[in-house]
Amino acid sequence: MSIAAADTRPVRLINAQRLAPPTERPVLQLRSTQDDKKKILFVTSELTGLVKTGGLADVSAALPRALGDRHDVRVLIPGYTQVMQCGEPIRIVGSVISQAELPPCKIGRLDMPDGLIIYVVVCPELYERDGLPYGDEHGQDWPDNPLRFARLCMAATDIADGTAGIRWTPDLVHAHDWPTGLTPAYMHWRGLTTPSVFTIHNLAYQGNIDMSLRRSLAIPLEGCGPERMEFYGALSLLKAGIAYANQVTTVSATYAKEITTPEFGCGMEGFLSMKARQGLLTGLLNGIEESWEPRSCSHLVSPFGPNDWSGKQANAAHVRELFALDEGNGPLFSVVSRLVHQKGIDLTIAVAETIVANGGQLAILGRGDPHIEDEVRHLVERFPGRVGAHIGFNETDARRLFAGSDFLLMPSRYEPCGLSQMYAQRFASLPIAHRTGGLADSIDDGVTGFLFSEATVDSYRGAVERALAVHQNAQLLNAMRCRAMSGGFFWSHAIEPYDRLYQRLLGGRREVSATI
């Protein structure tokens, strides 16, 4: 993160300015010294810029960078083909030995152009294959996923233990979602005292595996009880992370509460309630990168800002052309989403008629479940020129859709945090969303977007009708857009609770306040 980004912490800036000698740049006072900086290892299965299937990749790439002024944060990921062939050199800096059926492998180091250091688990037989991180191009999970991700977690443990030969040993390990859930568990079984944090980005993906795999993955018998990894007769890699991490977080305060209930707990509500009662489960809202700035975003057809919508209109015209929609100025709705049950695409298909009947248009970008992709294709056939879709994903089109649309549809059945609604608000596209999880925590109903209470077509349609009414009222639309754009979602703010959590687990307090 740049030094300038530290300017956004007002209290510290004021104090620092007051006390800094005139010849010094005050912001330098705000940065941690090398001694203050803690070494933190992020363990993740996706990283935007290298390999991405959804929001986990965005957070894995943005949070370490945002914390970079304060800590020495490095990332560990599997050496998928996309990583090995990313174009940046990968130097072999260490190696780890075989354990149970986990093969030995090398540890590579990849220095990103902006300085982020990434360690790569180099293991061609497990990771270098065509397809996506979790499966082939048809969406079929790789059968050896338990081994692939256990390998990642054991490599993280070797790095934490100082036995991977890389001459950098973390003070704290932060693992994300089920593919990395074994990391805190392996660390515990190894007897390491290095604190660990485990973040749940989506409780529905649990990495449940057959109990018979225990030995091959080097899981001791003590790990297989109901208070540990056992989950309805299987072993859950996600539950391993929840059971053994020193602190479990999820990505919004509302979702942290929701997952302790049967409706959202995916069978783990009892276990999570116990963690919550013990103070071991907290919700920390995600942030977004500073690059989400419509005045300077290089992906956009034309820049724009609050009260200056001609650039937004140029992006809308481009979206209409790109999605084969009729020319016009009616309300333009967008969907930028993984096409999966969670995201409520079926509900959007059901309200499309209301949108079209009121002169609106709909552009859909995403890929996912083949059956939902087909339903989207049928919708386009039903409403030519009014509904358009691209089955696929690319960052430029996504950003242009946020910039060009008036409203973003996000009727998710559940949403741990959601990033798209934050991106949309920054780009003056008002989200229409189900009041759940992070959507409830990041959208101000009637002010920065529209929330509806039930994940039903009727409830959703009511919110769409409210949005259509606002579109008729230029003054109100302008005011809502301006408010939405001013939401303070940036990681420069969102890292604060993470930093406090790390400091608490590391048993120290930041020294910054003592120096200003």
Ligand SMILES: Nc1ncnc2c1ncn2[C@@H]1O[C@H](COP(=O)(O)OP(=O)(O)O[C@H]2O[C@H](CO)[C@@H](O)[C@H](O)[C@H]2O)[C@@H](O)[C@H]1O
């Ligand atoms: N088909 C596709 N392929 C690739 N990328 C696509 C895509 N469709 C959308 N994207 C992009 O992926 C990101 C979506 O992130 P979200 O947080 O909204 O949802 P996701 O469910 O993936 O993430 C989960 O993890 C994040 C991070 O914690 C939580 O915010 C969220 O609630 C939780 O479900 C955006 O950058 C979006 O542009």
